[in-house]
Amino acid sequence: MANTNVKQETSPHLKRFHYTVDQAVEKQFNWKQMLRLLVYLKPYSRTYLLGAIIAMLLSTAIRLAVPIIIGKVAIDVAINNQDTTMLTYLVALIGVLYLLSYVGNIYRIKWVNILGQNVIYDLRQHLFSHVQRLSHRFFDSRSAGSILVRIMNDINSLQELFTNGIINLLMDVVTLIGIIVILFVLSPELALAIMVVLPIMFYISTKLRRNIRRSWQDVRIQQSRLNSHLNEGIQGMRITQSFSQEKENAQYFNGINKETFEKWHTASKKSAMFRPFVEMSNAVGTIILISYGAYLILLGMSTNGASGIEIGTFVTFAFFLGMFWEPISRLGQMYNQLLMAMASSERIFEFLDEQPNVEEKENAHELKEIDGHIEFDHVEFSYELERIALHEISLDIKQGQTIALVGHTGSGKSTIANLISRFYDPTKGSVKIDGYDLKDVKVDSLRQKISVVLQDTFIFSGTIMENIRFGRPNATDQEVIDAAVVVGADDFIVRLANGYETEVEERGNVLSAGERQLLSFARALLANPSILILDEATASIDTETEVKIQEALAKLLKGRTAIIIAHRLSTIRESDNIYVLENGKVLENGNHAELMAQRGEYFGLIKSQFQMLDSM
Template sequence: MSSHRSSRETSKGNRHLKRFYYPLDQAVEKPFNWKQMLRLLNFIKPYSKTLVPGAIVAMFITTMVRLLVPILIGKVVIDVAIANKDITLLTQLVLVIGFLYLLSYLGNMFRIKWINILGQKIIHDLRWNLFSHVQRLSHNFFDKRSAGSILVRILNDVNSLQELFTNGIINLLMDTVMLLGIIVILFVLSPQLAIAVLVILPIMFYISTKLRRNIRRSWQEVRIQKSRLNSHLNESMQGIRITQSFAQEKENTEFFDGVNSDNFEAERIATKKSAYFGPFVEMSNAIGTVILISYGAHLIISDQIEIGTFVSFAFFLGMFWEPISRLGQIYNQLLVAMASSERIFEFLDEQPNVEEKEDALEYADMKGDIEFDHVKFSYDEDRIALHEISLKMTQGQTVALVGHTGSGKSTIANLISRFYDPTEGSVKIDGYDLKDMKLDSLRKNISVVLQDTFIFSGTIMENIRFGRPEATDEEVKDAAKVVGAEEFISRLSGGYETEVEERGNILSAGERQLLSFARALLANPRILILDEATASIDTETEVKIQKALKRLLKGRTAIMIAHRLSTIREADNIIVLEHGKILEQGNHQQLMEAKGEYFDLVKSQFQMLDAL
C-alpha cells in the first residue's frame, strides 16, 4: 500500500471513528503507576505458597551457577590449575563445572515449567474476575460502550499480560539478581577495571529513561486501536445483512481499511520505539568490550591483574549486557502490561449504578404487586424519560403499556427489573422498595420476553432451560407444548437436541419468539414482562400465542408493551403514555368510550389495515 493511499484511507477511517466509537477509549498521559502494578501482582497471591517458591528457588540455583562458573574458570582453572599444570585439579574442576551446568539445566527446566503454569493460572483468574465483574454491571455501563470494545479488554488486554506473568516477572527478578551479582563480583575482582567498563551505564540509564514515557503512550495507543478494530469487526459481522442489503460492501471495506491502517501504524510506531533499546544495549556492549580489551591489557602488562581475572571479566562483561538487554525487553512488557492493566482495572473499578445493599432482602415468596411512587427517571441530564409517574399493578393483573416510540414504556419495564434506579421516587414490589431487595432474588421472579429475543449457541433444550437450569427434560417439553413450540421443534432433525447457530440463525423470527415464551414459562416467574413480544410473529402464530398466553399469564402480574393494539384488548388495565407522562388508563372498553388518545391510536391502526 502506498503511503498516499494509507494516509488517505486512514483519514477516512478517522472520520468514521468520530461517528461510531466511544470517547471513553482515549490515550492518557500518566506516570508509571507502581501502585497499579502492585495491584496486578496481587493475582499471584493465591499461588505464593506453591508455584512461586519453587520457581524462585529454581531461578536462584540457575543464577548462582552462572555467577560461580566464570570465577572458577578465571581464578581457579586458569590462574591455578593451568598456571601450575595441575592435571588432577583441572580434571576435578571440569567435572565440578559439568555438574554445575547440569544443575543449572534442571533449575531452568523446572523454572520454565512452574512459571508457565503460574502464568496460565493468573491469566485464567484475571479473565474470570473481569468477566464475572462485567456481568454484574448495570445497563448504563453497556449503553456507553460497544460490545467489541468490551471483548477487546476481556480477550486482548488480558492476553497481553500473559508474557509478563509467564516470563517477565521471574526474569525481572533473575536478571536483577544477576546484574547486582555481576557488579559486586566485578568490583571485587578489580575496582579500577570495573569503573572503567561501567562508565557507560549512567549515559545509558539517562537515555533509556527518556524513552519510557514515549514508549508507554505508544502502547496505550496500540490497545485503543485494537479496541476500535475489534469493535468494527464485531459490528460488521452482526450487521452484514444490512450492509449487503444497501450494497455498502465497498464503503465498509474502505472504512475497515482505514481502521486497519490506524492499527498497523500504531503497532509500527510502538514496535519501532521499543526496538531502539536492543541496538542501544549492543552499542554499549561494544564500547564496554573496547574498554575492557584496551584498559585490561594495560593492567595485565603492568601486573595489576592476572590473566584469570581478565578472563573472568570477559565472561562477566558478556553476561552483564545480556540481563540489561532482557531488562529492556521486560520494561517494554511492563509498558504493554501497564497500558492493558489500566484498561482492565478501569472495568474492574467500575461500580454498578444499581447497587445492592449489604443487608438487602432475600425475597423468596413474591406475590407481584407493583407500585410506582412519584417516579422520575432520566437516562441523561438532557433527556427525561419519566415525569413523576405514579401507578399500581396488582397481583395477577395484566397491564398494557401503549404509546408512541419514546413515550417511556420500556423504561417502566427496565425499572421494574431494576436495570436502572429511579432518579426520584421509588419502585416497590409487595410494598418493598426494589433498592432493599437482592438483585438475584428480584430478577429470578421476573421474566422478560423481548421483540428481538436472544438465542444462545447450543441445543433447543438448553435454550429453553436457560432461565431454570435445574428443570427436567419433561418440564422443558411441557413448557414448549404450552406455548405451541413443540410443533416446529418436532420437525427439526434433532428435535430438542438440535444445535442452533449463534443467535439462533437457523430459526425463523417467530420460532425464536416461541422459544423465548417457553423459556419464560419454564422459569415460572411471578412477574412477566412482554416487550413487543408478538411483533415478530405472523398472524397465524399470534393466534396460537394468544391462547398460550392465557395459561402463561394466569396468576402472574404481566406487563405488556405493544404497538399492535389487537394483542392487548383483554388486558385488565391499559396505560397510555406520552413523553413520559400518563395520559389515561382503564380497560379497552372504558378507553374506547372515553374517545381519548387510545381511541385515536386504535382508530388509526384500523384505518391503516383498511388501507392495506
C-alpha cells in the same frame, strides 16, 4: 475513559459515524497499579511462584560460579601450577553444575508457564464476572467490540508478563547485582572503568520510556476501535449486503486496519531502538575491558602481582562482561513489556473499578416468594440529565393483574419495564414490589422472580433444549418439553432434524423470527416467574402463529402479574388495565371498553391501527 461522543470520519470514498470508544491517558508509570496486578500471583505464591524462584536462584548461582571457577581456579591455580588432577576435577564439577542448571531451568519454565496460565485465567474470569454485574448504563455507552478487546486482547497482552516476565526480571536483577558485586571484589579499578558507561545509558534510556509507553497505549486504543468496527460489521452484515455496501465497508475497514498497522509499526520501531543501544554500550565496555584490562595485566606482571590483575581475573571479567549486558538488554525489553502491560492494565482496571449504578445494600432483603403487587410512587427517571424519560409516574398494579402499556415510541413504556427489573434506579420516587422498595432488596432475588420477553429475543449458541433451560438450569428434560408444548413451540421443534437437541447458531439465525419468539416464551414459562414482562413480544409473530400464542398467553399469564408493552389490539384488549403514555406521562388509563368510550388518545391509537389494516 470511554466516550460516547459521535465523531465523523471522512474519507474520499466513505463517510461514517462511529463511537470514540477510548481516549489516550497521560499518566506516569503507576507502580501501585502494577503491584495491584501482581496480587493475582498471591494464590500461587507458595507453590509455583516459590518453586520457580528457587529454581531460578539455583541456575543463576551456577551461572555466576562457573566464570569464577574457570578464571580464578582453573587458570590462575590449576593451569599455572600445571595441576592436571585439579583441572580434571574442575571440568567434572562444571559438568555437574551445568546439569543441575539444566534441571533447574526445566522446572523454572514449567512452573512459570503454569503460574502464568492460572493468573490469566483468574484475571479474565474476574473481569468477565465483574462486567456481568455492571448496570445497563455501562453497556449503553460502550460498544460490544470495545468490551471484547478488554477481556481478550488486553488480558492476552499480560500473558508474557506472567509466564516469563516476572521470573526473568528477578533473574536478571539477581544476575546483575551478583556480577557487579563479584567484579568489584575482583578488581575495583577495572569494574569502575567498565561501569562508567552505565549512567549515560540510564539517562538516554529514561528519555525513551514515556515515548515508548504512549506508543503502546495508542496501539491498544486503536485495537479497541478496530474490534468495535469489526464486531459492528459482522453483526450488520445482512444490512451491508442488502444495500450493496460491501466495497465501501471494506474501504472503511481498510482505513482503520491501516491505522492499526501504523500504530504497531511506530511502537515496535521505538521499542527496537533499545537493544541496539545496549549493544553499543556493550561494545564500549568491551573496548574498555581490553584496553584497561591489558594495562592492568602488564602492570601486575611488572610488579610481580603487587598491583594490577592476573590473567584469570581478566578472563573472569570477560565472561561476566558478556553476561552483564545480556540481562541489561533483556531488562530493556522487559521494560517495554511492562509498558505494554501498564497500558493494558490501565484499561482492565478501568473496567474493574467501574461500579454498578444499581447498588445493592449490605443488609438487602432477599425476596424468597412474592405476590407480585407493583407500585410506582411519583417516579421520575432520566437516561441523561437533559432528557427526562418519566415524569412523576404513579402506578398501582395489583397481584395477578395484567396491565398493558401503550403509546408512541419514546413515551416511556420500556423504561417502566426496566425499572421493575431494576436495570436502572429511579431519579426520584420509588418502585416497590409487595411493599419493598427495590433499592432495599437483593437484585438476584428480584430478577429470579421476573421473566422478560423482548421483541428481539436473544438465542445463544447451543441446542434448543439448552436455550429453553437457560432461565432455570436445573429443569428436567420433560419440564423443558412441557413448557414448549404449552406455548406451541413443540410443533416446529419436533420437525427439526434433531428435535430438542438441534444446534442453533449464534443469535439463533437458523430459526425464523417467530420461532425464536416461541422459544423465548417457553424459556419464560419454564422459569416460573411471579412477574412477567412482555416488551413487544408478539411483534415478530405472524397472524397464524399469534392465534396459538394467544392460547399460550392465557396459560402463561394465569396467576401472574403481567406487564404487556404492545400495539396489537389482540394482545392488549383483555388486559385488566391499560395505561396510555405520552412523553413520560400517563394520559389515561382503564380497561379497553372504558378507554374506547372516552374516545381519547387510546381511541385514536386503535382507530389508526384499524385504518392501517384496512388500507393494506
